[in-house]
Amino acid sequence: MRAPPRFRGRRFLLRGALPMAAVLEIRGLVKRFRRDGGWLDVLEDVSLTVGRREFVALLGPSGCGKSTLCNIVAGLIPADAGALRLEGTPIDTVARGRVAYMQQKDLLLPWRTVIDNAILGMEIQGVARAPARARAREMLRRFGLEGFERAYPALLSGGMRQRVALVRTLLCDRHLLVLDEPFGALDAMTRRAMQGYLLRLREEFGRTVLFVTHDVEEAVLLADRIYVLSARPGRVRAEVAIDLPRPRQPTGDAVVSTKARLLDVLEAELAEARA
Numbered sequence: 001m002r003a004p005p006r007f008r009g010r011r012f013l014l015r016g017a018l019p020m021a022a023v024l025e026i027r028g029l030v031k032r033f034r035r036d037g038g039w040l041d042v043l044e045d046v047s048l049t050v051g052r053r054e055f056v057a058l059l060g061p062s063g064c065g066k067s068t069l070c071n072i073v074a075g076l077i078p079a080d081a082g083a084l085r086l087e088g089t090p091i092d093t094v095a096r097g098r099v100a101y102m103q104q105k106d107l108l109l110p111w112r113t114v115i116d117n118a119i120l121g122m123e124i125q126g127v128a129r130a131p132a133r134a135r136a137r138e139m140l141r142r143f144g145l146e147g148f149e150r151a152y153p154a155l156l157s158g159g160m161r162q163r164v165a166l167v168r169t170l171l172c173d174r175h176l177l178v179l180d181e182p183f184g185a186l187d188a189m190t191r192r193a194m195q196g197y198l199l200r201l202r203e204e205f206g207r208t209v210l211f212v213t214h215d216v217e218e219a220v221l222l223a224d225r226i227y228v229l230s231a232r233p234g235r236v237r238a239e240v241a242i243d244l245p246r247p248r249q250p251t252g253d254a255v256v257s258t259k260a261r262l263l264d265v266l267e268a269e270l271a272e273a274r275a
């Protein structure tokens with residue numbers, strides 16, 4: 001059995017090398033919003049990297065700025081300070097569309113069927129409808145949505161809608177996938193199945209993923225590395241390399257001990273925020 005990973009950040013030291021060539025590089029990111037005539041500091045000096053084919057999880061308390069960070073990476077909103085590079089070139093709001101982004105809200109178009117929602121990203125990229133639909137059909141089948149291709153989003157459960165949004169994102173041919181709590185609305189069984197599917201996708205297609213989750217176990221089961229953010233304003237509190245073979249079992253010794261240590265970091269963080 002391998003030793004559980006060690007930690008880096010303010011409190012811990014990480015063993016092992018830095019990631020290979022970075023797909024995403026963020027240095028000193030700062031973001032604040034105007035609020036009630038003052039300013040709300042949301043992200044404060046956040047630095048992180050995502051290497052090629054790496055699966056990086058972002059874990060942090062509610063409201064600490066995870067979705068804000070995703071919005072900035074996807075070029076939807078500008079940063080106030082800091083340097084962001086995607087494949088070595090700066091990210092700005094002008095260069096939108098370089099990232100396949102699944103937002104926390106599923107944002108399906110109500111007037112489009114499931115399959116036509118699924119092909120939206122491909123259509124924007126200029127893929128013709130027929131081949132796009134063929135690819136989408138296969139992907140929808142793998143996500144348990146066979147038979148719902150012609151349904152409209154209003155008829156679907158929350159979990160089904162999330163899966164359609166995930167399929168749409170996965171079908172976008174981009175260097176980086178940013179998934180903001182993609183499994184948040186799924187029941188435990190479907191969640192496990194989706195996690196397994198996402199892992200296979202990573203192995204089969206070598207996608208690079210930045211993944212937001214509240215769920216410590218999910219982060220440990222899926223990620224190559226985890227960044228733990230502090231309560232707002234979000235700062236990187238710890239960086240954890242999960243150097244364990246896959247598939248990982250939730251009850252495995254190393255998974256359980258890593259989870260416990262991450263929960264300690266999060267609890268210390270929340271206690272500090274309350275103090």
Ligand SMILES: Nc1ncnc2c1ncn2[C@@H]1O[C@H](COP(=O)(O)OP(=O)(O)OP(=O)(O)O)[C@@H](O)[C@H]1O
Pocket residue numbers: 033034035040042060061062063064065066067068069104232
């Ligand atoms: N456009 C905006 N204008 C003003 N405040 C905003 C805006 N967007 C986000 N915020 C505030 O910034 C903070 C961080 O929000 P964000 O959605 O990034 O958090 P989060 O970490 O994704 O939370 P959750 O885990 O609940 O999804 C919150 O207090 C939110 O109210």
Ligand SMILES: [Mg+2]
Pocket residue numbers: 066067068104180
């Ligand atoms: Mg969020």
